[in-house]
Amino acid sequence: MQIKVKLFATLRENREKEMMMDLVQGATPKDIIERLNIRAEEAAIIMINGRGANSDQVLEDNDTVSIFPPVGGG
Amino acid sequence: MNKFIRVDMTTLNVTTDEVPVKYVGLGGRALTSNFVADEVKPTCHALGKNNKIIFAPGLLSGTTAPNSGRISVGAKSPLTGTIKESNSGGSFSQKMAKLGIKALVIEGMPAGDKFYIVKIDINGVTIEEAPAEILGGCGNYKAIEVLSAKYGQKVGIALAGPAGENRLPSANISFKDPDGNIRSAGRGGLGAVLGSKKVKALVIDETGAGAVPIADPEKFKAAAKVFAKALLDHPVSGQGLAAYGTDVLVNILNEAGGLPANNFTAGRIEHNDCISGETLNATITERGGDGKVSHGCHPGCVIRCSQWYPDKQGKYITSGFEYETIWGLGADAGIKDLDDIAYIDRAMDDLGIDSIETAVAIATAMEGGLLPWGDGKAVLEAVNQIYEPTPLGRILASGTSVVGKVCGLFRVPVVKDQGIPAYDPRPVKGIGLTYATTPMGADHTAGYCISGNILKVGANIDPLKKDGQIEYARAMQIGTAAVDSTGMCLFVYFGIADNPGGYQALIDMINAQYGIALTAVDVDKLGESVLKVERAFNKAAGFTNAHDRLPEFFEYEPCPPHNVVWDFTPEEIDEVYNF
Known part of the structure; x- marks a missing residue:
């Protein structure tokens, strides 16, 4: 299945900020994080289609996964 | 900090008194809001003679505590008609604290059209006519240059810009930062109040002042070290904010649809x-x-x-x-x-x-x-x-x-x-409760629910759902009112929200400075008391629960991409202040 992956802040260093990924059925954000060599604690905030998600949530075809390191402001 | 200074702009007299007993244990927002509630007529016109404006450093300002340099400014707001506390960085707060000034109040207003400079130094406070070259449309960058040349490059400055001189409701109070640039007590039009009193600027020079007294220096030093470590160890307060600034939020709010x-x-x-x-x-x-x-x-x-x-x-x-x-x-x-x-x-x-x-x-x-x-x-x-x-x-x-x-x-x-x-309140519901209920008018900093709704710092609450939001918005507003009283930058929250040791170090620093024994419960109570005082002022000024509501269009215009509306009932919103 095709998944759009979007990276932000420090996760963009030495990586594309946006990419399409071909993943097997049943894949989760954890698979993406591992494939991109992102350390687990760096993937502090994960969204699937703009909603907060855990790294073990099962993805569906055409989902958009956004991954952020710890960020804050205000 | 033992001086309580009043500048009467009607008579151009200055009095310096001991700090009233009631205010001895207060600083920052706790002090400004209690003072405004005590002395400003709630129904007065914010630009009239009965409003008063107060500047107060936080409890820890002027010490070596990291990030303790916020100054609180309070008055009745010409923008909202409510009580207002607006705080800012810059060096003004630390200089006030070093001079032992707990608060400086400006009251009354002069009869003529002249603008004045209020000059504060080790010898006291003087009122001088403002130089003509910084009046009538002179921008703040130039005004800071002129005032720094006249009074000394290292002085602190708080000023009303052209918007404040013209008493416009969005005018802020601008503070000189250590490089001569500008920080702002931004919200609520307090610059217009300063302008209405014909005060163009306050200039502060702490030359000759000693260090802020600390009751237990060793304990203070140890707590400050733990506190600094908590800030530097957290990836947001230690690295993220320095790298990308607060603007890092554009992408995360965009992804969240908020x-x-x-x-x-x-x-x-x-x-x-x-x-x-x-x-x-x-x-x-x-x-x-x-x-x-x-x-x-x-x-x-x-x-x-x-x-x-x-x-x-x-x-x-x-x-x-x-x-x-x-x-x-x-x-x-x-x-x-x-x-x-x-x-x-x-x-x-x-x-x-x-x-x-x-x-x-x-x-x-x-x-x-x-x-x-x-x-x-x-x-x-x-x-x-x-x-x-x-x-x-x-x-x-x-x-x-x-x-x-x-x-x-x-x-x-x-x-x-x-x-x-x-932050749109429809897809980020926690912040909507803060906007609706804070005594300040819509203000994200009054209870930054983005933290637990979006950033996963301090809590992890689904921003699209109502569950847990009322209790969260209440707790965040109480905690913020307390932090705003310490002189601490609100961003210390990121370092201590999930680090009990860091939070305790903040309390330990206050205790070591003043020789007291506050507990976390006392700090919560302080926050609650500040909100209650502010809310009572607003009530006396004519505000009711019906003013604690978001604009109606949020209830019937769905916000894409999540296509959600604002759906808290009035009864649910009123629960936020049920404490």
Whole structure:
């Protein structure tokens, strides 16, 4: 299945900020994080289609996964 | 801090007294709000003789505690009609504390048209006529240069810009930072109150002052070390804010569908990376010159969220280039060029006008046909009219609510006439409860529920659901009222929210400084008491629970991409202040 992956802040260093990924059925954000060599604690905030998600949530075809390191402001 | 100074602008007399017993244990917002509640007639006109404006350092200001340099300013707000506390960085707070000044109050108003400078130093307070060259449309950058040349390069300055001189409701109080640039007590029009009292600026020189007394220096030093470590160890307060500034929020709010766009008609934009923190960082790095990716707004800041943004030639344009300003102009008003936004930000600082209120007002003016959507050059030209000010300049500087009325709109994003900032309350429900209920009018900093709704710091609550939000918004507002009383920058929250040792170190520093034994429960009680005092003032000024509501359009206009509406009932909203 095709998944759009979007990276932000420090996760963009030495990586594309946006990419399409071909993943097997049943894949989760954890698979993406591992494939991109992102350390687990760096993937502090994960969204699937703009909603907060855990790294073990099962993805569906055409989902958009956004991954952020710890960020804050205000 | 044992001096309580009153400057009477009616008689031009100054009195310095001992701190009234009631205020001895208070600082920052706790002090300003209690004072305003005690001495300002709630039904007075905010620009009339019965309003008073008070400046107070926080409990820890002037010490070596990291990030303790915030100054609180309080008065009745000409924008909202409510009680107001607005705080800022810069060096003013630390200088006040070192001179032993617990608070400085300005009351009354002179009969004539002359503007004055209030000069504070080791020998006391004097009132002098303001130099003509900084009046009548002189921008803040030049005024700071002139005043620093006259009174000394290292003096602290608080001033009313052209907007404040003209008593416009969005006027802020601008504070000189250690580099001669500008920080702002932005929200609620306190610059107009200063202008109404014919005070152009306060200048403070702490030469000859000693260190702030500490009851138990060893205990203080140890606690400050633990506290600094907590801030530096957390990835947000220790690294993230310094690298990308607060503007890092553009992309995360955009992804979450909570970035208000085109005057709150959508929650996501396509040009997010034209204005994002990542782009801000890359642009500053690439341009070099005067540019600085990170910069602290006051001595002792270890978070360093500010920056210097340069032009294409590397020349300084603006600093303290914040997410809310960039959001307002870049997403809500649709201006896609970060340089255009930077020049408008500079103009707003130079005018002494709240860059949140004005950005929201600009987007509302675009919907109303006063300005073309997304046109940064047209906006800069219009904002520059505030110097004079022309009728359009006056309208834009009067805030979102006035612009909405002038344009005949129903989609006017305000609570208690203060513009709603950079987080849509429909898909981020926790922050909507803060906007609705804080005594300040719509203000994200009064209870920053974005933290637990979006950033997963301190809590992990689904922003699209109502579950847990009432208790969370209550707790965040109580905690914030306490932190605002310490002189601490609110961003210390990121370092201590999930670190009990860091939070305890903050309390330990206060205890060591004053030789007292506050507990976490006492600190919560302080926060609760501040909110109750503020709310009682508002009630006496004519505000009821019916004012604790979001604009009606949020209830029937779904916000894409999640297509959700604001669905808290009035009874649920009122539960926030049930404590």
